[in-house]
Structure formats: C-alpha cells, structure tokens
Amino acid sequence: MSRVWLVTKREILTQARTKSFIISTSLMIAAVFLGALAPGLLSGLGADSEKDVKVAAVGALAEVLEALEGFDVLAVDSPADAEQAVRDERVDAAVTPAEDAATPLGLEVIARDESPARLLAALTVSPAVRLLDPPKVGEFFQAMAAMVIAILFFMIVMMYGQLAAQNTVVEKQTRVIELLLATVPARVLLAGKIASNAVLAFATVAAMSLALVLGLALGGTWDVLAGGDLGLADLVGDNLARVLGGSLGWFLAFFAVAFVMFSSLMVGCAAMVSRLEEVGSVLVPVTMLIMVPYFLVVAFGSNAEVMAWLSYIPFSSPTAMTLRLITGEAAWWQPVVALAILAATTWLAIILAGKLYENSILRTGARVKFLSALRDRP
Amino acid sequence: MLEIRALSRSFGAVKALDQVSFTVGAGRLTGFVGSNGAGKTTAMRIIMGVLSADSGAVFYGGQPVDRAIDATFGYMPEERGLYPKMGVREQLVFFAQLHGLTRAKAVANADGLLDRLGLARRAKDPVEKLSLGNQQRAQIAAALVHDPAVLILDEPFSGLDPLAVDAVMEVLRDFAGRGAPILFSSHQLDVVERITDDLVIIAAGQVKAAGATAALQARHAGSRHRLDLPAGADSAWVAACPGVTAVASPAGAPGVGASTASCTVLFDAAPDAAQAVLRQALALGPVNRFERVTPPLSQVFKEVTR
Numbered sequence: 001m002s003r004v005w006l007v008t009k010r011e012i013l014t015q016a017r018t019k020s021f022i023i024s025t026s027l028m029i030a031a032v033f034l035g036a037l038a039p040g041l042l043s044g045l046g047a048d049s050e051k052d053v054k055v056a057a058v059g060a061l062a063e064v065l066e067a068l069e070g071f072d073v074l075a076v077d078s079p080a081d082a083e084q085a086v087r088d089e090r091v092d093a094a095v096t097p098a099e100d101a102a103t104p105l106g107l108e109v110i111a112r113d114e115s116p117a118r119l120l121a122a123l124t125v126s127p128a129v130r131l132l133d134p135p136k137v138g139e140f141f142q143a144m145a146a147m148v149i150a151i152l153f154f155m156i157v158m159m160y161g162q163l164a165a166q167n168t169v170v171e172k173q174t175r176v177i178e179l180l181l182a183t184v185p186a187r188v189l190l191a192g193k194i195a196s197n198a199v200l201a202f203a204t205v206a207a208m209s210l211a212l213v214l215g216l217a218l219g220g221t222w223d224v225l226a227g228g229d230l231g232l233a234d235l236v237g238d239n240l241a242r243v244l245g246g247s248l249g250w251f252l253a254f255f256a257v258a259f260v261m262f263s264s265l266m267v268g269c270a271a272m273v274s275r276l277e278e279v280g281s282v283l284v285p286v287t288m289l290i291m292v293p294y295f296l297v298v299a300f301g302s303n304a305e306v307m308a309w310l311s312y313i314p315f316s317s318p319t320a321m322t323l324r325l326i327t328g329e330a331a332w333w334q335p336v337v338a339l340a341i342l343a344a345t346t347w348l349a350i351i352l353a354g355k356l357y358e359n360s361i362l363r364t365g366a367r368v369k370f371l372s373a374l375r376d377r378p
Numbered sequence: 379m380l381e382i383r384a385l386s387r388s389f390g391a392v393k394a395l396d397q398v399s400f401t402v403g404a405g406r407l408t409g410f411v412g413s414n415g416a417g418k419t420t421a422m423r424i425i426m427g428v429l430s431a432d433s434g435a436v437f438y439g440g441q442p443v444d445r446a447i448d449a450t451f452g453y454m455p456e457e458r459g460l461y462p463k464m465g466v467r468e469q470l471v472f473f474a475q476l477h478g479l480t481r482a483k484a485v486a487n488a489d490g491l492l493d494r495l496g497l498a499r500r501a502k503d504p505v506e507k508l509s510l511g512n513q514q515r516a517q518i519a520a521a522l523v524h525d526p527a528v529l530i531l532d533e534p535f536s537g538l539d540p541l542a543v544d545a546v547m548e549v550l551r552d553f554a555g556r557g558a559p560i561l562f563s564s565h566q567l568d569v570v571e572r573i574t575d576d577l578v579i580i581a582a583g584q585v586k587a588a589g590a591t592a593a594l595q596a597r598h599a600g601s602r603h604r605l606d607l608p609a610g611a612d613s614a615w616v617a618a619c620p621g622v623t624a625v626a627s628p629a630g631a632p633g634v635g636a637s638t639a640s641c642t643v644l645f646d647a648a649p650d651a652a653q654a655v656l657r658q659a660l661a662l663g664p665v666n667r668f669e670r671v672t673p674p675l676s677q678v679f680k681e682v683t684r
Contacts, residue, residue, distance in 0.1 A: 003478075006475050014463070174458050176459040183477055
C-alpha cells in the first residue's frame with residue numbers, strides 16, 4: 001500500500017509541476033469562474049430597466065397606479081396635459097381614459113417611440129392557470145444541466161485519461177519502466193498511476209465546482225438560481241438545492257467509479273505502444289466508449305425511454321442516470337443498480353487493464369497486438 | 379549466494395535460454411559474458427523478476443527468489459532509463475523508498491552515493507540535463523541506493539570514460555567486500571579480466587563455461603611459455619631445443635614493453651620440453667622469469683564459444 005502511495009505521490013508531484021498542466025488547469029478553472037460570473041455582471045449592466053417608470057395619469061387612474069409597485073406617478077388634469085408630459089419627456093408614458101369607447105379596458109396608453117412593456121404588463125389581466133402535472137424542473141434547465149454534466153464528464157475523463165496514457169508511454173519510452181518493474185510489481189505501478197490520476201482529476205473537479213459557486217455568488221446569479229426575483233424559482237421548483245444536492249452526490253459517485261474504469265482502460269491500452277505519437281490511435285476504442293455515450297445522452301436527453309436504457313449501460317450511466325435523477329424520473333433503487341453494474345464493469349476493466357499492462361509494458365518497438373497482450377506473459 | 383538453476387525461456391520459436399545454471403558466490407564479482415543475443419539480458423531480467431522463466435528457478439541463500447527477495451536486489455537494466463525531468467537526488471530517494479527504505483535512510487544513501495560517484499554538484503539537476511556519462515553514473519547510483527543484497531548489472535561499464543570506469547569498479551569492489559554477490563555483463567573483456575573473480579560464458583542460450591576466472595584462463599592456457607633472461611643474454615639457443623615448435627617475437631607480447639631490463643622469449647612447447655628449456659636456461663645463467671602464458675580472456679572466450 002505504501003508503495004502504491006509512493007508511486008501516486010511521485011506522479012502527482014511530477015504532473016503538478018508541469019507547466020502545461022498548471023496553465024491548462026488554471027485556464028479551465030478561470031473559464032468556469034468567469035463563465036459563472038458573467039451572466040450576473042452582464043445583467044447588472046442592464047439594471048437601468050429596474051428604475052421606476054415615470055407615468056402621467058389622469059384623475060382616479062393616478063391613484064390606481066400609485067398602488068402598484070415600480071411606478072413614479074405624475075397626476076395631471078387632462079389627457080392633453082398627459083400627452084404633453086410625454087412629449088416634453090417629463091414622463092416615459094401616460095395613461096388616460098380611452099377616447100374611443102370600444103377599447104376593452106377603456107384606457108389608452110401614450111408613449112413616445114416604444115410601447116412601455118412594464119406598464120402594459122401591470123395593466124394586463126391574465127386568467128389563473130392550474131397545471132395538473134407541473135414539471136419539477138424547467139425544460140431549459142434540464143437541457144442546460146444535461147449539456148453541462150455531459151461536457152464536464154467528457155472533458156475530465158478525456159483530459160486526464162489521456163494524461164495517464166501519455167505518462168505510461170513516457171515511462172516506456174524513457175525505459176525507466178524496467179527499473180520500476182524490477183522494484184515493484186506491475187499492478188502497484190498501475191494502481192499508483194490510476195490513483196494519482198484520479199486525485200488530480202477530482203481535485204480539478206472540486207476546484208472547478210468551487211470556482212463555479214464563487215462565480216455565481218459574486219455575480220449575484222446564485223441568489224437568482226436559489227429563488228430570486230426573476231421567477232426562476234417557480235420554474236425550477238423551490239427544491240432546487242435538494243434536487244441538485246441529491247443528484248450531485250450520485251453524480252460524484254458515478255463519476256469517481258467511471259473515471260477509474262476509463263482511465264484504467266486507457267492506461268492498459270497505452271501500455272501496448274512505445275511512442276507518444278501512437279497514443280492517440282491506440283486509445284481510439286476507449287475514446288469511442290466515452291464519446292458515443294456522450295453524444296447519445298446529449299441527443300436523447302429528452303427521450304425518457306432511451307435515457308432509461310442509457311442510465312444502466314456502464315459507459316453512459318454516469319451522465320444518463322444523473323440526468324434522470326435531476327428530472328426526477330429515476331426511482332431510488334435505479335441509481336443503486338446502475339452503480340452496481342458500473343462497479344462490476346470497472347472491476348473487469350481493471351483486470352483487463354492489468355493484463356494488458358503487465359504483458360505489454362516491457363515490449364518496446366512495434367505496437368503489441370491486442371490478443372498477444374492478453375495472452376503472452378512477459 | 380545466488381543460484382541460477384536450469385533456467386529456460388523461449389520467445390516464440392527462439393530459445394533464448396536453455397537450461398542455464400550457474401552460481402554467483404557471496405562477495406564474488408562475477409562477469410557474465412557472451413555475444414549479442416546470447417541470453418545475458420534475458421537471464422538477468424528473469425533473475426530480477428521482470429521476465430518469467432518457462433522452467434527453472436533462481437535461489438538466494440537457499441530460498442527461491444520471490445518479489446520480496448527481488449526487492450532487495452539492485453538492478454541496472456541494459457536499457458538505461460530514469461525519469462528525464464526528475465532531479466537526480468529526488469529520483470534516487472524515490473527509488474530507495476520504493477525499495478522499502480525510510481525517507482531519512484533513503485536521503486542519506488542518495489547523498490552518499492552522489493558524493494562517491496562525483497555527482498554531488500548536479501544533485502538537483504533533472505537527469506536529462508546531465509551528460510551521458512553522468513546519466514550513466516546516476517543509473518548506477520539508482521541500482522545501489524537501497525543497499526542491495528545482490529547486484530545485477532547489465533553492461534555497467536558501457537559508455538563510461540576510463541575515470542568513471544575506475545569509480546564504478548571501486549564502488550563494486552566495495553559492495554563485494556561487504557559480501558554481496560555481484561553479477562555483471564560486459565562486452566569489454568579487458569575490464570572483465572581486470573576485476574572479475576568468477577566468470578560465466580554464455581552462447582546461444584547455453585552456459586559454455588563457468589568458474590573462477592583464473593582457473594578458466596589456466597584451463598585454456600596453451601603451450602605458450604615465457605622466459606625472461608637478463609638484458610643482453612643470448613636466447614638464440616631456445617629455438618634449437620627439442621620439442622620447441624615456435625619462437626615468437628617478443629614485441630607486442632603482454633607485459634613486454636619498451637623495458638630493456640630483460641630479454642624476453644616466447645615459445646611453444648609441451649610441458650616437459652618447456653621444463654627442459656628452463657633447466658638449460660638456468661645452466662647458462664640467471665632466469666628472471668619463467669611461466670606458462672595465461673591467455674587473454676578474449677582468447678578464452680573465442681575458444682569456449684567456438
């Protein structure tokens with residue numbers, strides 16, 4: 001165990017000191033932070049619209065408007081005075097009794113070059129609406145969550161899996177592998193490599209989550225999401241935090257296991273080649289296992305039946321099941337089953353990767369054939 | 379003592395090792411020689427547990443060698459390699475710890491070796507910044523850093539300048555002095571001849587000869603003899619002696635330099651005839667030296683692997 005830790009520590013320290021790693025990770029975290037901060041700041045720029053609308057009104061109408069929020073009412077004596085006030089730009093709009101009696105409300109709104117939306121909204125009457133089956137989460141939010149979660153998973157797995165694969169080939173290319181193998185068993189090296197990769201990836205995810213929350217909080221968007229005045233709270237339901245919190249926990253569990261599965265497979269495959277240039281091609285099968293489910297989840301995000309299937313297939317379950325949890329489609333036992341399937345597959349993947357790694361890591365030169373890597377011991 | 383018993387290993391149709399057996403005695407510097415592809419590296423990799431054998435086994439102190447025992451061995455692979463971007467000292471400490479040493483002990487060992495191998499000033503530099511010779515020294519340090527019980531070194535002298543060869547030999551003798559069995563392969567037969575106690579000669583996967591270097595050389599000594607007479611002495615009579623078949627020019631013979639203090643004669647003769655030559659020489663005057671010529675290792679090697 002302590003030897004696995006030594007290998008893990010060395011890998012982490014070496015990686016964390018690489019310039020390219022520091023730069024790309026900082027950029028990614030900065031991008032998340034700015035992305036979270038921007039909407040709040042940008043909407044802050046348009047804050048002028050939140051100022052009270054200046055309205056001129058005649059007689060009793062002035063009193064009615066005074067009672068409403070958000071209006072600065074100027075009482076005038078006649079419709080002509082009201083119109084004049086608009087022309088003089090003393091007010092943004094005016095409300096007068098309609099000259100034409102056929103108008104439904106018996107009112108007329110006067111404005112300069114643009115119909116005053118807020119004033120009209122205040123004067124509009126809507127019938128009460130009763131939804132028999134209200135969605136727990138708005139569809140827009142669903143689509144966004146699908147995209148964000150799938151992309152996040154896809155990016156992290158690809159990025160760190162490839163990093164681990166490259167480090168594997170570097171050890172082979174620089175021949176340090178033989179000295180390592182003479183010191184510790186191949187499975188210790190493999191375990192250390194996967195563990196270090198997981199630690200780096202999870203640390204990055206944690207840092208990105210922190211940047212996301214900080215960005216949202218500083219930009220003021222957090223308040224909005226948590227139930228501010230844009231009415232998103234109604235859209236999402238008042239249990240956003242609970243829904244997100246619960247599915248986020250599941251997502252992290254799925255993510256951790258699937259990450260180990262994919263990075264083991266990538267390291268196992270990478271052991272079959274001897275040059276960095278070959279890493280990309282030898283990883284194609286694993287890359288497909290990551291990419292195809294990603295596209296399926298994005299494409300069928302709103303198709304409940306396909307998503308149900310995808311949520312049990314171990315390669316797509318991390319994203320598909322998380323989404324079904326967010327939308328409330330999954331029963332409590334479904335993620336448990338999916339996670340068990342994923343864990344079993346991961347176990348098989350580790351055995352497979354261990355075999356590929358042990359049998360090919362010493363064979364330099366031409367790419368080791370898959371069957372030979374499975375069969376021929378070193 | 380390290381015992382290699384009947385190791386066999388094939389790669390596809392190629393039989394790399396065929397019933398290879400030999401021993402490496404405690405405190406014995408054992409040279410492992412053979413041409414390219416003879417099976418040296420395969421045998422060493424199997425001893426280190428990096429490769430598996432089809433049959434046969436390796437024993438250390440009477441115990442079959444497993445991973446735990448292998449971890450106490452020091453290894454210098456033929457394919458040199460350390461982490462290029464990692465500092466020399468940091469790397470040595472890492473390997474020592476990986477072998478199970480405490481951090482304090484690992485640091486002390488690393489510093490001691492860097493000092494002895496003349497790398498102390500480069501301790502913080504990444505390996506890729508070192509010259510090839512210094513990388514080689516770092517590689518040797520990596521094999522020694524955990525106070526190994528046994529040393530297995532594949533071509534430890536290749537790529538070293540004469541000074542470095544001496545420094546490494548010094549360190550190896552020191553290890554042998556502590557009782558560690560040391561097996562090293564080399565193509566440089568002159569170096570092997572200078573430092574080995576024992577020798578294993580392998581060809582085409584089979585051990586052709588094994589034993590004390592001096593005994594092997596004696597066994598392969600031919601009919602050549604060397605007679606040193608005082609300078610200016612007459613030596614023409616030697617060729618006329620019965621049983622003497624050839625008298626060689628002494629120039630270029632080993633140990634015969636520009637020294638004019640003595641007159642050297644090299645001749646081929648059967649043992650009895652050679653003794654007769656010696657008796658006659660003594661009758662004629664003083665004899666500085668008389669010996670049966672030890673063949674150079676290169677000659678032994680050629681004869682054994684022929």
